[in-house]
Every structure is written in C-alpha cells, then in structure tokens.
Amino acid sequence: MKPAPFTYHDPRSKSEVLDLISTLENTKLLAGGQSLMPMLNFRFLMPDHLIDLNQVKDLDFIRFSGNQLNIGAMTRQRSLEFSKDISQQCPILTKALSFVGHRQTRNRGTLGGSLCHFDPSAELVNISSLLNAKLKIVSKSGARDVAMEDFGQGYLTTQIQDGELLSDITFEVPTAKHGFAFDEFARRHGDYAIVACSALILLGSHGAIAQAAFSISGMTHRPLRLRDLEASLIGEMPTQSVLKAFAANVSKLDAMEDSYVNSTYRKHLAKIMSYRVLKAACSSAQEKNHG
Ligand SMILES: Cc1cc2nc3c(=O)[nH]c(=O)nc-3n(C[C@H](O)[C@H](O)[C@H](O)COP(=O)(O)OP(=O)(O)OC[C@H]3O[C@@H](n4cnc5c(N)ncnc54)[C@H](O)[C@@H]3O)c2cc1C
Known part of the structure; x- marks a missing residue:
C-alpha cells in the first residue's frame, strides 16, 4: 500500500517549522521515517501535510x-x-x-x-x-x-x-564512578525488547550502595522508574540476597499482555532481567571503586 496523498514541506530552520505547524492543519513531522513511513504506508496515519525535518540543521x-x-x-x-x-x-x-x-x-x-x-x-x-x-x-x-x-x-x-x-x-550525566548496565530480552537481536532494564549504581567507600537508579520498560505503556525500590537499596551491601529481593519486588509490577507474550511471562522476565542488570551495574561500580 502507498500513503494517502499529502503536501510535502521542506523547511530549513526550526522557526520555519514552527511557522508551518502553527498555520497548517493535520500535519505530521518526518524525522528518520523508520516508524512513520510504515504507518503512512499502512494508512494508520493520513496527514494532509508532511513536514520534513531532515534539512533542519539547528x-x-x-x-x-x-x-x-x-x-x-x-x-x-x-x-x-x-x-x-x-x-x-x-x-x-x-x-x-x-x-x-x-x-x-x-x-x-x-x-x-x-x-x-x-x-x-x-x-x-x-x-x-x-x-x-x-x-x-x-x-x-x-x-x-x-x-x-x-x-x-x-x-x-x-x-x-x-x-x-x-x-x-x-x-x-552520571559521575564516572557510577557502575552501569543495560540489557534486554527480545525475540531476535534488533527487535524491540519484550522487557528491558537499565541501572546506575554508585558505591560508597565501604562498598555499600550510595546511589541507585533503575528503569524497566516493556511492562506497561511507559518506562517505569521504581523510586521506592531504588531508595530501599541505599546503605545496603550489594549481596545476592539484597539484589534478589529487589528483583522479586520488580516481578510484582503489573504487566501488559499482547499477542506474543502474556503478563506472567513478562513478570518472569522482569525478575530475571532486573536481577541480571542490577548485578552487572554493581559489579561495574565495584570495578570502578577498585580501579
Ligand atoms: C526494522 C526496524 C527495527 C526497529 N527496531 C527497533 C528497536 O529494536 N528499538 C527501537 O527503539 N526502535 C526500533 N525501530 C524504530 C527506530 O528506532 C526508529 O528510529 C524510531 O522509532 C523513530 O525514529 P525516527 O527518527 O525514524 O522517527 P519517525 O519515524 O520519522 O517519526 C516517529 C514519530 O515521531 C514524530 N516526530 C519525530 N520527530 C519529532 C519531533 N522532533 N517533534 C515532534 N514529533 C516528532 C513523527 O511525527 C512520528 O509520529 C525499528 C525500526 C525498524 C524499521
């Protein structure tokens, strides 16, 4: 299928884009087109005006x-x-x-x-x-x-x-002393993740967790920062039992379902991936503390 007809605009600056989107109706902005072009071709979207941002250098x-x-x-x-x-x-x-x-x-x-x-x-x-x-x-x-x-x-x-x-x-930007990790479970490399986790860990001089940030995506329509759980790590040594307890709590989050993955499996992945990522971030922080 091909997109429904639209008028193409090729602005060269941010202010030109703002002029166009403030005066035209039913517009769509084109960036890299990697998600938009399929949606236009399937006619999920039928804008009257397509505004191409690719020459907007600013x-x-x-x-x-x-x-x-x-x-x-x-x-x-x-x-x-x-x-x-x-x-x-x-x-x-x-x-x-x-x-x-x-x-x-x-x-x-x-x-x-x-x-x-x-x-x-x-x-x-x-x-x-x-x-x-x-x-x-x-x-x-x-x-x-x-x-x-x-x-x-x-x-x-x-x-x-x-x-x-x-x-x-x-x-x-986290400080250089932060350990970090990102990992995901996807059906194939290059696919969108089913569940993805990322973490930043800063350890104090005695090895206890001084700062923690953790984000999980794939569970619901948006990524989740688990601030209460992050706070529960502060002052703890990064032992297996502490990290496992964190992961067990992550698996209690609500999880969406789709035609490929049910919520029970998503929760299972949340537990495995959160433990894995947190452990990797702690190891990375330990290396930086000793380095
Ligand atoms: C085969 C394939 C595999 C992919 N795998 C992954 C993957 O594993 N992980 C992943 O994250 N992504 C994946 N993608 C999507 C890819 O990352 C896209 O680059 C991204 O989703 C959209 O970026 P884009 O620049 O192409 O935006 P576009 O497709 O041009 O635009 C996307 C949407 O954002 C709007 N938009 C764009 N820029 C602006 C702006 N500045 N202001 C307001 N609205 C704007 C557009 O109007 C449109 O609605 C994949 C794509 C393909 C084709």
Missing part, C-alpha cells in the same frame, strides 16, 4: 555542559552511537544504542523520533527515563520542559500537541 547537535548532555531531536542514532564524547562520558547511552534496531535503521532514525514515537519497549525511551531526561517542547507561543516520566500519556502517545515540536533533550 535540531542536530550533541553538547556537553558540566553534568548535562543536551542533544538535538534530529540527531541520528548512529551519530550518538559513534560519539566518542558520549561513549566516554555517558557510556550507558552507547550501550543501549547497540540494541536499537539495526545499523540501517540507526543510520536514519533519530533520538527525537524514537522518543516521540514512544514505543513502550524502545531502548532510548528507557534510558531517557533512567537519566532523568528533560524534553524541550517548543511552539510559536513559547517553550516548555517536560520530564521524561511525564511525557507518555498512553500507548504510543505523548504530551506533544498539534503545533508543537520536540526540539532537544537534556540528560543528567
């Missing part, structure tokens, strides 16, 4: 400032994957990117497109939650910052309204 950048990493929405996943600065200063992002689709999809796919598509299992959605990302949403009438945890409104649905554009995303 949406494509990677900037570090102190402990903040600011990335333009149109930055390709491949540029992030190959950024030396990111692999040195925020290696968990590089790690997660290696699970996103395939080289071909990462060549075109963008950070902003992945977040706006908001697949519940998307790796970049998971990591944005872990790194307390703030999303800058702009329109003709101004800008607002939205925390990743508030961005999702439902399955494949975000806070972005007609006339708005995701301009850039700011991540909190």
